[in-house]
Amino acid sequence: LPEVTGWLRGSGPTELMLREHSWQLGLDIAQGHKTGFYLDQRDSRLVCSQYSRRLNFEHVLNCYxxxxxxxxxxxxxxxxxxxxxxxxxxxxQQAAANVALNGFDAARATFMDADVNASLRKFVAEGRQFDAIVLDPPKLAPTVAHAERAARAYKDINRQAFKLLTPGGVLFTFSCSGGIGVELFHKIVASAGLDAGVDGAILQRLGGASDHPMTINFPEGEYLKGLVVMKKQ
Known part of the structure; x- marks a missing residue:
């Protein structure tokens, strides 16, 4: 079948607005990735907001x-x-619009159209530090056959992130790769911390929202896994 984008029948707007927790977010179902929004991270975004309030984050880095x-x-x-x-x-552009939509001062947000890996290295060289870092990269290992190469990529970005965290800072790190299991992801993050010369306490384990199927006959449904790690002071 030829690839097409648009309404199957009739016509109408493709830009939508949804409410998630206490904020609003815009999306375009025709132009965005997949459905235009990653619903599986709904619970994790709430967790991030709660930690931000509880620990009084000043400078946060949101990668990908x-x-x-x-x-x-x-x-x-x-x-x-x-x-x-x-x-x-x-x-x-949509991210900036979402910040404005929720009434936040534009001066509180900076948006960089750049490569994450290069930016992390640049920040390390500049001596930048952040109170919290979110690493939510795209799928790097769709199958187990891709796991080894993906593991190196995950380790690299997590190692750089550990270096950029302030003592007591928090890393929200995720993998949506079906080829990377929970145990392997934990080992990757632990190895990244070891290489960065830091220790961290796992505060919480995260996964997909409750409307994402995880059944005994469908282990691939548990593709999303995340760790909340506090860098020890």
Missing amino acids: SYTGGFTVAALAGGAKHVTSIDSSAPAL
Whole structure:
């Protein structure tokens, strides 16, 4: 079948607005990735907002930010400033629109159309530090056959993130790769911390929202896994 985008029958707008927890987020179901919004991270965004409020984050770095779901969550929790990095200019435009939609001062958010890996290394070289970092990369290992190469990529970005965290800072790190299991992801993050010369306490384990199927006969449904790690002081 030929690839097409648009309404199957009739016509109408493709830009929608949804309410997630206490904030609003815009999306375009015709132009965005997949459905235009990553619903599976709904619970994790709320967790990020709660930590932001409880620990009084000042400077937050949101990597692979897409349309700024975690950016809005951190700002809603009281973060003073969030830097969002993504390689999609349209996604960043929507992220900026989402920040404005929720009434946050534009000065509290910076958006970078850039490569995350290069940006992390640049920040390390500059001596930048953040109170919280979100790493939510795209799928790097769709199957187990891709796991080894993906593991190196996950380890690299987590190692750089550990270096950028302030003592007592919090890392929200995720993998949506079906080929990377929970235990392997834990080992990758632990190895990244070891290479960075830091220790961390796992505060919480995260996964997909409750409307994402995880059955005994469908282990691939548990593709999303995440860790909340506090860098020890």
